Amino acid sequence: MNNYCVATYRCYDDKADFHKKAQGIAVGLTVGSWTDLPEARKAEMEKHLGRVISVTEFEGNAPGERYADLQIAYPDVNFSRDIPALLVTVFGKLSMDGRIKLLDLDFSDDFSAAFPGPAFGIQGVRSLLGVHDRPLLMSIFKSVIGHDLSNLREQFYRQALGGVDLIKDDEILFENPLTPLEKRVEACMSAAQQAESETGQKLLYAVNLTGPTSQLAANAKRAIAAGANAILFNALAYGYDALHELSSDPDITVPIAAHPALAGAFYPSPHYGIAAPLLLGKLMRIAGADLVLFPSPYGSVVMPKEENLAVQSVLMNPALPVRTSFPVPSAGIHPGLVPLILRDFGNDVVVNAGGGIHGHPQGTAAGGQAFRQAIAAALSSMPLTEAAGLEGNEALKIAIDTWGYKE
Amino acid sequence: MNNYCVATYRCYDDKADFHKKAQGIAVGLTVGSWTDLPEARKAEMEKHLGRVISVTEFEGNAPGERYADLQIAYPDVNFSRDIPALLVTVFGKLSMDGRIKLLDLDFSDDFSAAFPGPAFGIQGVRSLLGVHDRPLLMSIFKSVIGHDLSNLREQFYRQALGGVDLIKDDEILFENPLTPLEKRVEACMSAAQQAESETGQKLLYAVNLTGPTSQLAANAKRAIAAGANAILFNALAYGYDALHELSSDPDITVPIAAHPALAGAFYPSPHYGIAAPLLLGKLMRIAGADLVLFPSPYGSVVMPKEENLAVQSVLMNPALPVRTSFPVPSAGIHPGLVPLILRDFGNDVVVNAGGGIHGHPQGTAAGGQAFRQAIAAALSSMPLTEAAGLEGNEALKIAIDTWGYKE
Structure with a gap:
């Protein structure tokens, strides 16, 4: 109609x-x-x-x-x-x-027609990173509250060395004296450059955009002026319209990753609320999220797999007249799950890990490398156990020994 | 702690x-x-x-x-x-x-300490109206979508003649060519003045504040400049912080009534979401709502009575270091319920009615009068059936004949 x-x-x-x-x-x-x-x-x-x-x-x-x-x-x-x-x-x-x-x-x-949707979308994010042929890898800081700038910078650098494409702030990191917004951006982006000089790989840092509603756009611009090349936003805590206004602001020139914080207050009941594919899929996309995090079917924070795939499907559905949003199923992800994730979500997915990177016995950088090795193996249809035996893939072997795998 | x-x-x-x-x-x-x-x-x-x-x-x-x-x-x-x-x-x-x-x-x-809370609160709203000794009476337009200014003005005038203290916009009335914000305010406030010249009674008109998040404060100020003396706000659609910023804006000099639209996505499940006394009570109050609408226990849109009273209790609780918020239990209310409402909620309550006013067989003005007569009776502990027999209380008599009563 x-x-x-x-x-x-x-x-x-x-x-x-x-x-x-x-x-x-x-x-x-x-x-x-x-x-x-x-x-x-x-x-x-x-x-x-x-x-x-x-x-x-x-x-x-x-x-x-x-x-x-x-x-x-x-x-x-x-x-x-x-x-x-x-x-x-x-x-x-x-x-x-x-x-x-x-x-x-x-x-x-x-x-x-009133909604321009994601300013970057999947292709735009890929173009910024120069990565078109594989799923992306995102990592999350191990812990951030109570840490100072040098600690955060070091955590960031270790993650970047592992070959991740995106690093996101913890969604519970707010403006604070230890790691204030602009200083944090400067420290992390300098770590990103240092790592890039060693790995040759670009990286997006999604800094958590917080504060009073009326200051969100100004804070985003301060972060961008300080060097931020992506934003993390707790969209449901501020409302979809705040996300829409940020994403359609011509001076906010970086991708926005929408965090699902508070989503569990809406979607899990069969009788009340708003279904996940609408809440975290269609509304996030129309409001302009370039990437959307949502609970994966693999971890302790669980959403049934069919609901997961319905969220993903809406984020990618060509029927909506706006760019697609990158699906970022999150929680409980380790390198041994990569073939399963790619089978479930395809290649246009962001593999997002925290404990599965920092918990690697050889450390954070090896954790990222193990994921990249698992992604390469899955893309060439090589069983993880076989890939784990290849020279140079020790990080993957140790990850699989630690967490197991599913083919 | x-x-x-x-x-x-x-x-x-x-x-x-x-x-x-x-x-x-x-x-x-x-x-x-x-x-x-x-x-x-x-x-x-x-x-x-x-x-x-x-x-x-x-x-x-x-x-x-x-x-x-x-x-x-x-x-x-x-x-x-x-x-x-x-x-x-x-x-x-x-x-x-x-x-x-x-x-x-x-x-x-x-x-x-970061939250000034309601700028007016119960006492402030009472002072604006000059009514300190009885519950207030609020009425809702019968229908607004598709109506033009003269129709809205006429509806407003009929409601005002009935002796209501507050008239609120429908929460689904958005910026539209038939009744744009400033014109609507002007038309309704002129009707309010006309009615006041006849009844001698002051009245607050809560105009629905809508639009892009970044324009809410400006729209509120436009409405106030046009004569609005109260605001209705769909707080949950924009987030509590938007309400907090509006209520603490020194140039927004009128009471704010928070509408519970979307609240049912949060509170009814026993297993998920946010409980009503927090969602519609404490958070609305700390964010600065002078009046808070919530489902009454009397109508078709039901909230269990203990939950209702818990919302009310939080809105009035002296332990919170901010002004109290007026409880406005809404839906399913007719004059015959007034003694029950006052028994449940006390005198610091806004009796809020739509159908119970407009559906009065003698019309809208009589509908408001019936409520005022019921309130007067309840305050003097006179049974409604007795009050209905008093000279001048025909409106109440007809209301009770129409909808019944509960003592």
């Missing part, structure tokens, strides 16, 4: 007439009342009226449990071209109306 | 060692690792280390179900003085780590 944005909900109710409920939503969240309007008024109001697109009923697993997926179309004319307006329209009051979860949103062309 | 903010979680796990889990959180979300640190380093890092305050285990209702309430103290030194930093620290990654819900936050004095 042109000029309508369509919301899909899953609604649990053992007794409801789901068709009636859908009609109630379509009217209640748009024109307010319909059947009692005079005909002349109906003609005027019709363009503001929500429409029921579909009602699909299901029997639940528990005895007597019933649920339905409802699709409701909301006229673009009712809301402004921003994510808060759309979310408040389709799920503001409705989120509080019983067991109902927002599964998906389909944006009209007109709504989408 | 001084200089620590304390988070309380409810954590469901049929097998976990909750004490170990609490320790893992306290370390993992602060210094990252502890037991393997050298002693000298421990001495330096101790001030950054989280502390387990308490672990209280419970047996659940289902066979074998176990849960625990965990209290963890996070050192102030680890995060900046803003709500995104605190939420990302205590529930960023952790929100995604199994069945865990954030129940409460206790702010340190130092953290609280």
